[in-house]
Amino acid sequence: MKLTELAKLVKGIFILIENNLIIEFAKSKAAEFDLSEKIIGSKIESIFNSKFIAQVNDAIKKMNAENFVEFESKIEFDKNKKWVKVILKKTENEKGNRGKYLLHIMDIDSFKTEQEYYKQIFDNAIMGIYKSTPHEGKHIVVNPELVRIYGYESKEDLLNSVTNISEQLYVDPERREKLLKYLEEEGQSFGFESKLFRKDGELIWISENAKAVRNSEGELEFIVGTVKDITDRKLYEEKLKQAKEDWERTFDAIDDIIIILDPNSEVRRLNKAALSYVKDKEDFFEGKKCSDLFQCQGDNCKDCPAEVTRKTKESHSAEIVNLKLGKTFLTTSSPIRDANNQFTGIVFVAKDITEEKRIKQESEYRLQQVLQADKLKSLGEMLAGVAHEINNPIGYIFYNLELLRDSWKNFEVKLLNIKNINLEEKGQILETKEIIDSIKNGADRINNVISSLKEYVKGNTGLKKMPINLNEIVEKAYNLIGANIKNSISNVEINLEPNLPDIKGSFQKLEQVFINLVMNAIQSSLNKRNSKIKIKTKRVERLKSVLLEVEDNGKGIDPEILDKLFEPFFTTRREIGGTGLGLSISYEIIREHNGLISVFSKKNIGSKFTVLLPFEDKLPKINPKIICVDDSRKMHNMLRTGFLKETDKFFLFLYEPAHLMDFMNDHPEIDTIFVNLKFGRFIVEILKKIYSKYPLTNFLMFSDASIIDKQIRQELSFAKFLPLPLNIENLKKEFDQLVRQKL
DSSP, X not given: OOHXXXXXXXXXXXXXXXXXXXXXXXXXXXTTSOOOGGGTTSBGGGTSOHHHHHHHHHHHHHTTTOXXXXXXXXXXXXXXXXXXXXXXXXXXXXXXXXXXXXEEEEEOHHHHHHHXXXXXXXXXXXXXXXXXXXSSOOEEEEOHHHXXXXXXXXXXXXXXXXXXXXXXXXXXXXXXXXXXXXXXXXXXXXXXXXXEEOTTSOEEEEEEEEEEEEOTTSOEEEEEEEEEEOHHHHHHHHHHHHHHHHHHHHXXXXXXXXXXXXXXXXXXXXXXXXXXXXXXXXXXXXXXXXXXXXXXXXHHHHHOHHHHHHHHSSOEEEEEEETTTTEEEEEEEEEEEOTTXXXXXXXXXXXXXXXXXXXXXXXXXXXXXXXXXXXXXXXXXXXXXXXXHHHHHHHHHHHHHHHHHHXXXXXXXXXXXXXXXXXXXXXXXXXXXXXXXXXXXXXXXXXXXXXXXXXXXXXXSSOXXXXXXXHHHHHHHHHHHHHHHHHHOSEEEEEEOSSOOOXXXXXXXXXXXXXXXXXXXXXXXXXXXXXXXXXXXXXXXXXXXXXXXXXXXXXXXXXXXXXXXXXXXXXXXXXXXXXXXXXXXXXXXXXXXXXXXXXXXXXXXXXXXXXXXXXXXXXXXXXXXXXXXOSOHHHHHHHHHXXXXXXXXXXXXXXXXXXXXXXXXXXXXXXXXXXXXXXXXXXXXXXXHHHHHOTTOEEXXXXXXXXXXXXXXXXXXXXXXXXXXXXXXXXXXXXXXXXXXXX
């Protein structure tokens, strides 16, 4: 193809020059290069600047080794400077001799301008930019910011010094391996954080965005990415993390309960002390109400300082008793406010003062004991004086009464033998003897009361273990308080089992227990007309102990306060002079005798206090029991499976209902009967007798509906009937709702 034809087809300038750089041919297809024919024959220096000429000469020198040479240059044409790309090629004549050179000059100004633009961005970027090989890990291109981040002196220093990125830069080389694996799988990665060494050995943190670049065959050819120095941020995060950990350790190290609540009293955070009181620790607590976690009851929430703070937005404090937990807390709450003073939550702090209160109460109790002992001592001295003063006239009464009785005996015979005595006169003679006997009985009673008073105050210091009989204690104590009982109670049943074995202990102290229990029953009576007290003693051979029961049909005791009944100074009658010491003293006395005292009470039905005193060694461990009466092992197995290890602790099993009454008599710890009514009328009659004798007992009935007719429901109106089929979850709920005996 001729040169003129080529120039027409290809963009740019075509110039043919000889060895002496004289232009032989010039043609331009580009408008920006307008060449005229007059330049032919001129030297190339007349058109282009010296730098361009020097580049052409250098290219000609290289032609000996290469077929053509390319270079870029900035030329001035029509007073405009442009970047051009030059291809210099040596031509051959028809004989194959080379002697002329063809210059193909192309306009690349726009490309070079854009290239310069991106180079400026690359060189001035505020983050490190790199291009690297994937596997051997060597940088191909880096920008100045990456050099600065890595602490090297120049690009060349970094490119020449780091030949293995993984080993030389990464503190943990496996981090780069993880990055490469991620790029292999995902193609790119964002925010990949690693710890690196700078050139001087200083440790830094970087965040790296990287992308895998693959060739046409899909192979990973190189990696391009950006690097940001996040050392300051990581140090701040570390300090923040350390501060958070320090705060959490401090938060959890505090022994008091600390709860952070939101404005709706929902839990945001608990400390370790608070978590120890949570029933279901595995539950996710955030978002739950404080009362849900700590089993609080309505009254507690109403008086809780956190609730007051939620309403008033002010600090508050109060002493709270949580009956479910059996704890007393000194609580304070304070509002949390943001920078704009807006209410955003509550800090609730609770200090467990249960033990502190117990020690304080015990100290007061001991003080009261000392004061009581002093009073008893004074009372003893007074009673001793009174007894002495009364003994003398009583002695005269007894002496003269015997003389009167003997004299009247002789005189009566003579009077009755008088003739013509009428019936009225005869009746008066006989009545006189009865009057003398009544005087004798009254004097004996006065003497018994004085003796009982003297015994009561004689031995209150220390526990002198002497053989004593429980029946004798009851009889002598009754002499002291019999008048009080008769004035307040219309019906008194006393059932003392004869021939009880002796126990060892203090007669006076156990007498004090009996008096306290009876006086408690009197004070619980609703009215004299329908009031009733039952006093019973018996031998419980199974427990090697003797039993004392004092039962009333009074107003009963609230279930919520049963657990506090034996605490010192706890009383519901403080406004009428109650001290709250009677039952707590009784509890201590029974404990001194290795015994057990329990209470079983229901509102508006009555209360029963039971005392067990061993006549051989100590009592075994006793728990309130439920007796299951059913001849089917299916129910027994369900209870054993459902309650697992607790079964033997809380249940007794009876297959034959005929022995139920005997079982009840021999097991004072039974407070609930759980019975299958399939035994028919036989079991119904037994249950009615048991209720008559043990009215506080819980009765739970179950059976086929066809057996439980209307009449049976009426006869067993004191019982609760459970629908079939029974399951263990429902039974647990039923048992939890029962009022149980407190042992």
